[in-house]
Amino acid sequence: MSRASRFLVLGVFLLSASSAFAEDFKLGFVDMQRALNETDDGRKAKAALKKVFDQKQKELDEQQAALKKDIEDLDKKRTLLPPDQVREKEGELQQRMQKVQQTYLRHQQDLTAKEQEATAKIYERMNKIIAKIAASESFSMIVDKSALVFAKPHLDLTTELIRRYNSGEGADPAAKPAPSAKK
Numbered sequence: 001m002s003r004a005s006r007f008l009v010l011g012v013f014l015l016s017a018s019s020a021f022a023e024d025f026k027l028g029f030v031d032m033q034r035a036l037n038e039t040d041d042g043r044k045a046k047a048a049l050k051k052v053f054d055q056k057q058k059e060l061d062e063q064q065a066a067l068k069k070d071i072e073d074l075d076k077k078r079t080l081l082p083p084d085q086v087r088e089k090e091g092e093l094q095q096r097m098q099k100v101q102q103t104y105l106r107h108q109q110d111l112t113a114k115e116q117e118a119t120a121k122i123y124e125r126m127n128k129i130i131a132k133i134a135a136s137e138s139f140s141m142i143v144d145k146s147a148l149v150f151a152k153p154h155l156d157l158t159t160e161l162i163r164r165y166n167s168g169e170g171a172d173p174a175a176k177p178a179p180s181a182k183k
Contacts, residue, residue, distance in 0.1 A: 026138055031145040031158045035126060036119060039165045045118040052114060056107040063100045067093065128170040129161055 036042040074089050081089070134142050142157060164170070 025140045027151075028133075028137075028139050028142045028155050028157045029145050029148055029151050030126075030130060030142060030161050031156070032123070032126065033146070035158055035161050035165070036122060038162045039122065039126075041122050041125075041165075042119070045115075045122065049111065049115055049118060053111055056111065060100070060104055060107065063103065067096050067100060070096075125170040126161060126165060129164050130157075132169070133157060133160065133164075 037046065071093055074086070074093065078086055130142050133139065145151070145156075145158070
């Protein structure tokens, strides 16, 4: 068999194999961020995180306002104070500014850690549901929407994921409260 014939046979084989592969290949996607925002647990987690954020933001705002007031006071008194006292006050204000910046960074890290902690179990449960959807409906692949440039809307499984999550699918049976006995 000549070299050209081999390539022709290989090409026909690959073409037929790829069309057979395409027939068996089923793709879907989910918008994990939307699912997080629309599940009951996700809404609760977001509300709790917002409460913590608001508290930390209030603390930071108070520190910044006090610092700003002290800077303005120094600017007003600058010409009346001796230069060494001005430098001393500027040094104190600089240290306080650095502490405010450190507080901001610490709050950011704390909020990021709390968000990861609050969403980890939700995402874990969503992944279990996605695996069940993939198995029951013979999906070859389900990807997150954030990784897509384009996909046809009928491939979106997000609504189904949210529905199943909110109905209790994938929940740890030990974590559910026991039903109360009716009299």
